[in-house]
Amino acid sequence: MNRVFVTGIGAISAIGNNIAEQLQSLRKGTNNIVSAKFLKSAIKLPVAEIPHSNEELTSLAGLPGGVTYSRTFLLGLIAAKEALETAHLSDRSDLQLISSSTNAAIEITENIYQHPEEHQSLLKYFHANQIPLDIAKELGINGRQYTISTACSSSANGIMLATRLIRSGKAKRVLVGGNDSLARFSINGFNALEIASPTGSRPFDENRDGVSLGEAGAYLVLESEEAAKGKPVYGEVRGYANVNEAYHATATSPEGKGAQQAISDALAIAHLSAGDISYINAHGTGTKVNDLSESNAIGNLFGDQTPVSSTKGYTGHTLAACGALEAVFSILAIREQQVWGNCRLLQPMSETSMNIVKETRSATVNHVLSNSFGFGGNDTSLIFSKI
């Protein structure tokens, strides 16, 4: 069985255009969940928006201006380029690509579906797989390509697939991640489900009142130990698991049964026990139901010792991108030997014994657990380890 190393990381979110900027924000803990500038919707809720227009993002992505691109595509391309650069990958002939977005380029299609004939150059975005193909074309990727869509656990599941492909020898190196931009469609969906926060998300807070949406692109390069030989390595993917809770279409069970199963299975794959985990990057969406159910699962397995935080207080919930974004933050926790705070937390929830990290601080970080849970009962846990 091949070991799987992380050799490249790249991300753009509300808290920075690249890894260096995001690292700074994770340390500073400033608030980024505010009113939208670019998102057009009658639903006026605070969001974690990337403070750049599409034109600015086009230039950040290194693409020529004068062309309209999907914002989701631009976020993906910016992050994917940074991941490939940090991995020093110039030969991409055997590189495979796994990517995800919640609803393809919904931020484009929701605005043009009524009069498609007026937007000939954008019609390609109705193809569910257009963004990954465009990323592959732009970056010269020739290997096999996969697109996963499991709502909020999508890109965590992508990392799991990439790891399994490399472990089994079916891939040498994979560029894997997710991208999602804010859209009227998604903010309306969360609002209609009554899980959108009117005040701005506060994961694991006593007075938390829902999700704040965010947007991001996040990609990692994973390589087999042999393919990564001689390269700087950020960490290793040691554990992974995906299960289905089979409980409810959108909510998690109060005891967090699915989450517990996913975490236990991931620990088993990694040959680690709960006590080995130095930090947990929780799914922590900021809803009453998720945070309670997840903290029950974590409390049952880890007691009150292991530091836990949700980074969604910084970035908002970036949906299909959050698994990869939080994988990047987990890798950074290992590299920097720090655990990230719970941005925007005022009063930790009383119904838990979990050790909630309030502010970013130094710590010994050897193994990080990262949870991502999606609608449809989809629960995924990943474990990243120091080399």
Next chain:
Amino acid sequence: MTQEELIEQLKNQIIKALSLEDITPADIDADAPLFGEGLGLDSIDAIELILLLEKEYGIKVEDPRQRREILASVRTMAKFIEDNGKA
């Protein structure tokens, strides 16, 4: 409109809003609990019923804690509509 008439109207609106195709107004006991036992509705149905009150009767339920009382049965819903002067 009498309360009984309002109840009858509500039952029809509930059947339509929740796509309870195989159920007739006569099958719904106005005093039986809507959630759990009774009709066996869930949290998503609760959202639909709140929307129904807003769309059909123009009443906004601001306090989420009020919901449990209002949506206890068809009769409590009818009473809430009457109390808001919208019957």
Next chain:
Amino acid sequence: MASYIISSALLSPQKTFEGTFPEEPIITESLYLLCAEPDYKQIIPPVRLRRMSHILKMGLATSYLCINESEVKPDSVIVGTGQGCTGDLENFMRACSEGPEELLSPIPFINSGHNTLAGQIAMASQIKGYNMTYLQEAASLESALSDAMLLLEEGTSECTLVGAIDEFSALSFKIFDRDQYWRKEAVNNLDLLKAEKPGAIMGEGAGFFCISNRPDRQNIELVASESKMNFGTEASVKWVTDLLNQYNLTTNDIDLLFVGRKGDQLTDDTSYAGIEQLFPTATIAAYKHLSGEYPTAQSFALWMAVKVLSGQQLPAYATLKAGTRGTKTILLYNNDLSTENVIIVRKG
């Protein structure tokens, strides 16, 4: 370790839900083919049915049938869908534009999540293991199948339910009308493959398969499920030849070839002729005049392949060119102008 297809079920515009090749195909003069749907009330419990969209009903009903036919209950679910839950996606998009945005029902939003079907199957049949959804146009089924093969190889699963599904969407029909993607005039579906005009006819369908690490008495092995990005329209003959090598097969081993010809005068020959020439002695079969064109249509061919390997006779209405020998190994090739997709199955 080998993977075996131990049950299959197909809901399609043809009468395939009964599990055998229909004696006569349904013939229509149309721009699209819709599924010959069963009475869902007989199959799906009413409490689940009431909030379900068209694609969810199609998928859940077909999953029940496939699981019932299987000797082993699946422990994992993988769904491949080319365009996903387009019906309710469209409904919720429309609701957002028409507003008021403050008063939207969440149900079409829930149903627009592309993994809703896989989640519903897990809930309905209480399958609590691995649960995945690929949303990848014409490569969706092939990604789902190869993931299932990997799960069995790892020992994570003993039997995985794999589904391929796409629903007819008026919006897709309208949008992809550009570039002569669809026929402009209704055509008799039995004449479609003459490819006398540009464009295909749209279809829909749900195909489910239980993939197990142990064969049943039919002993049908799933050998390969592969896909490749292709930014041209021409078939990559070298890629297919290399694949055969990789699986220790030669062109002579392929007795039956399914091609995804869709009746398009502009692309059918460039997309398929090269592959057909690679197997000069094989029987060649086609199916998109029966299923219509949709991203996961190759699942229709896979269901047919399973039936042929179970001993049913390939119907004349699906045969483009009859070969001379019996069928042991079958290759399916589909080219949707951005990816090429190959599945290989054989009698074990």
